[in-house]
Amino acid sequence: MAKKGHKYIFVIGGVMSGVGKGVATASIGKVLQANGYKVNLVKVDPYLNVDAGTMNPTEHGETFVLRSGLETDQDMGNYERFLNRDLPEENYVTSGMVYSEVIKRERNLEYDGECVEAIPHVRDEIIRRFQKAASVNGSEISVIEIGGTVGDFQNAMFIEAARVMRAKHPDNVLFIMVTYLPIPSKVGEMKTKPTQNAIRQLNAYGVQPTIVIGRSEEVIDARRKGKIAEQCNIKPDHVISAPDIESIYDVPMNFERDNVSGVVLKELKLKKKKKAGMQKWNAFVRKVHNPKREVNIAVVGKYFDTGDFVLSDAYISVIEAVKFSSYTQGVKPNLAWLNSKDFETGKKKLAALKKYDGVIVPGGFGKTGIEGKIKVIKYIRENKIPYLGLCYGMQLAIVEYARNVAGIKKATTRETDENAERQVISIMEDQKEKLHNKDYGGTMRLGAYPAYLKRGTIARNAYKKELVEERHRHRYEVNPEYVKRLEEAGMVFSGVSPDKKLMEIVELPKSKHPFFLGTQFHPEFQARPLSPHPLFTEFIKATLKRQ
């Protein structure tokens, strides 16, 4: 069980979604960590999906893969990046996990013939999961973000579980509401009423928030803080102003201006500890605000458009990884989102790629847009533009090279046609069976696997070590039958699995191309502000050289 006196902070959204509850949660974690506490960050997703692996990235954003292999919400990525450490899979909770566990137990007669109900059985399974998450990594404080907004049907059971925890241990549990204060353009004034109503709605669940974090375009003034305080029984200095800012990495310091950590520690009756401080974090943030140069990077993918909007959420870890490696080198990255389909239809000309200092083809699935990506890769290979291929981006670089350099004209990936003659990217036997049985959820090659790096390669020189561990999420693999032929044509497999069967990194020698590298894994999942990823860093260096 969790350490005695473990503290729980529940973060609940009010008014509307999409106002940065995840970043707020990560930032609360960060400032408590800076105060010397061992912090645990937990995300609750109230949907019935068991994990985030089966969801469409255009709708839901990126699937973030934990070290253990659990496929989670992109907020978990922010949590790891802010805390600068790996989080265990117990820190991700969905309704799907909760209900399937309860139903499994019922089928196994583990409820001793009782009628199995939402209360107490589902509620208690939620509490059990919160306590488990608190216990696995020796932490002292758990900050638990409950997804959705107060008033949703789906998250009510989680709020109820939190309420019961507070009723039992009033000194150990605290609620924070993250709300939104609109400034309607015709009115021209910040309005607090939606926030008041959201807090009252939470009150109707029997929960009183101790702290209210008010997101808005502007700083919340004393008068409005006073209004929320008076109407909703909150101390005025417990209303924290969270105005729009340039970088999410500014948020922890911004919160501290309103003394968030001081209030939390006092309310939870926690003693002041020797501070861990935020010097390194602040040094990074200063670099974000003072770049000396800029680079232009194109990301060629397909999960961009929803209606008339371009959505880059599907690649959030890639974007952040680029930022960490750029800003730490004093560089601001300008990212352009190019839809690979446009290169297929000819809507976009390949020559348009010339103006970029580097190109990334990130992960992806299925047939759509892949011929466009292959065209793009051919062009940047021939024109010596730095290239970083992530997962599908590596597989397609191999298809392109096989077709256009190794002379395997019909080369393709099995993913597009399982009967194709020349599958340079194929599938492992166990995966064939899974696909055949429609056993899709959580069955890819997932999570951390080791790879050995060949001496004298870009990869080995970047990592500066022989053995690395990176996170995966894929079904398909480089077909071992073609490895020799590709090597003879000039490709270097610089990272391989310990049994030498799986190709994990491919690159072209510097004599052939200034920087052309693809990874079967997703290096972006381990890139952090305070430890940028070496492969992204090498890529950015190459883009600077091209300038």
Ligand code: GLN
């Ligand atoms: N679709 C490819 C596979 O399943 C690549 C996956 C990815 O890019 N994450 O192997």
